[in-house]
Amino acid sequence: MAARTPLMAGNWKMNLDHHEATHLVQKLAWTLKDAKHDFAGVEVVVCPPFTDLRSVQTLVDADKLEIGYASQDISAHEKGAYTGEVSATMLSKLGVSYAVVGHSERREHHAEDDALVGAKTKAALGAGIVPIVCVGEGLDVRQAGEQVSYTLAQVDGALAGISAEDAAKVVIAYEPVWAIGTGEVATPEDAQEVCAAIRARLAELYSADVAGAVRVLYGGSVKSTNVASIMAQTDVDGALVGGASLQAEEFAAIVRFQ
Numbered sequence: 712m713a714a715r716t717p718l719m720a721g722n723w724k725m726n727l728d729h730h731e732a733t734h735l736v737q738k739l740a741w742t743l744k745d746a747k748h749d750f751a752g753v754e755v756v757v758c759p760p761f762t763d764l765r766s767v768q769t770l771v772d773a774d775k776l777e778i779g780y781a782s783q784d785i786s787a788h789e790k791g792a793y794t795g796e797v798s799a800t801m802l803s804k805l806g807v808s809y810a811v812v813g814h815s816e817r818r819e820h821h822a823e824d825d826a827l828v829g830a831k832t833k834a835a836l837g838a839g840i841v842p843i844v845c846v847g848e849g850l851d852v853r854q855a856g857e858q859v860s861y862t863l864a865q866v867d868g869a870l871a872g873i874s875a876e877d878a879a880k881v882v883i884a885y886e887p888v889w890a891i892g893t894g895e896v897a898t899p900e901d902a903q904e905v906c907a908a909i910r911a912r913l914a915e916l917y918s919a920d921v922a923g924a925v926r927v928l929y930g931g932s933v934k935s936t937n938v939a940s941i942m943a944q945t946d947v948d949g950a951l952v953g954g955a956s957l958q959a960e961e962f963a964a965i966v967r968f969q
């Protein structure tokens with residue numbers, strides 16, 4: 712089975728206008744170029760706000776940058792009367808290769824449930840966009856020791872009705888909610904426990920091949936100082952990085968995690 716390519720994705724959340732976005736991508740590209748040998752084989756993706764995507768696309772295409780870009784959300788609908796939403800086809804035309812789906816902030820502030828997350832996952836795959844499906848428990852669930860069953864139920868919901876062929880393309884980001892933006896990172900063992908359980912669930916739902924192909928990321932207060940121990944875990948294939956992805960040097964250091 713081919714080794715999984717590590718994926719480092721920077722979720723900018725609602726930060727940076729399109730001028731600031733191109734500045735950051737340019738700076739990131741320069742920083743990474745200086746240390747190309749240190750991160751060969753790592754896929755680097757940024758997730759800017761919708762309004763920045765066109766500018767990022769222009770820069771990436773013009774300078775042939777080896778940086779992918781993702782949307783932070785995607786509509787479950789194809790087109791029509793859905794004011795404020797952005798469809799998978801529109802995003803695909805902008806060269807978007809990944810879409811974050813079901814981030815805990817969308818689950819919390821926009822009442823996204825597993826059914827909607829599943830519909831968004833399907834919409835992304837239908838347009839050739841790889842969904843980065845976010846799952847993970849809140850503090851109460853963690854304190855009750857139910858993080859595995861809670862997270863696996865979210866995985867089941869996101870993948871319901873999705874074929875093995877499509878499931879093999881999906882990226883799953885395990886992001887314990889209590890670790891997002893708090894500075895409180897999960898221990899490498901905590902991250903491994905749930906990421907391994909996610910992979911085992913993929914084997915149950917589909918096959919060992921699908922489980923072996925899917926990249927499982929960890930997200931939650933990842934920094935250059937803690938990324939190496941997390942990436943050393945067998946079932947962690949990358950990171951979804953929020954705050955630390957807004958600084959080029961810091962994100963580049965995370966990308967060069969070895």
Ligand code: PEP
Binds near residue numbers: 930
């Ligand atoms: C995130 O937004 O997905 C995230 C993990 O944020 P942070 O790295 O800031 O905790």
